[in-house]
Amino acid sequence: MQRIECRLLEMNECAEHIWHIRLDPAQPVPFKPGQYLQVVMGEKDKRPFSIASSPTRDGLELQIGATPGNPYPGEVLERLRSTGTLTIEIPQGKAWLREESSRPILLIAGGTGYSYARALLQYLMDTEMNRPVYLYWGVRHKSQLYEGAEVLAWANEYQQLNYIPVVEHPQAEWLGRTGMVHEAVLADFASLDQYDIYVAGRFEMAAVVRQTLRLRGVQDEHLFGDAYQFI
Template structure:
């Protein structure tokens, strides 16, 4: 993998505990939409984060969830803040976009797994893809839909896109879909046999989704997610 230093160009809390990070690599980088990079804390400590932009866009973007008790992510943000630069290795991951496939796509994200979906979606938009693409984004509470407005605007301008946000614990002000995000997909599709499905989120969510999607005819080899390398 390529190891390079990156200047931190953006470090912004977009909503409570979720940070938008912009990086400017010292040299050209190569990756596929849907891959991730490793932040090098030391030679024995490399921490993975999905790349949140497509390779068609400049620089590298990350979207990092970091609660007070999450030292794993918090230490990365602290180093970026203190040093203004970070060393990364890329690209990693086998769950990248299969651009040669003609099949429609379902992109499912839980929480900041949206960063993975965002990279793939940007690539589809920038390449002028006409493949139907359904984006399901599940969060625990509605305020964590940190790019809700951007996704709604994109849906209006990019005809192949259908955007479905799903809130697990909605309050009285939420008027959209609620419950588990993968269950919303199962409610909306009679069969998943003809779809390429891309999944990012917690391991337990990814595992449950894969097993349930197979019940609706999804082909296991057409369900992509980095979690499946470990579960």
């Protein structure tokens, strides 16, 4: 693990209360696709965030959800605005992409958990890995599919990629899948025991997904998510 200073290159609100950030590290940062970093706010205050970019790309990207009144991400964004820099510790986490596997890949993302899936997708495309990939991205409202158009473009370019957005509270014009993201997965797959499954989202969501998939016969050695180190 290394401690590295990063300079802010870009920071924009890609959807309401969701910020996309590009960082320029002061030195090369070795990490595996799917690992995360910790922002060092103090020696006893280190805050984890998914890396939203592949190690095959330049720099580091983050996608941070920060609703008003939530100081945990809000203070990180304020430090970026005020200083233009962040100190990070990298790499962190064990839910990296298992490249040695030839099994199909199922990505289940809730909200900004998509940032984790994004890093895996970029890596898979950049390395031209020939494995079927299914991305189920669950959000509460359609507006939270902040990079849905980009993912659709990737699916058109990368024939192995299947993209299924799921909206929990749809408006009348939404014609796609509705409800809870894990329920959409269960409706589409009679069996999941041949897949490598990667999960990212709130701890409550990750816990429900794990419990549900275990009942479908999924073994823990084929189920990956950083949340599972803590719950």
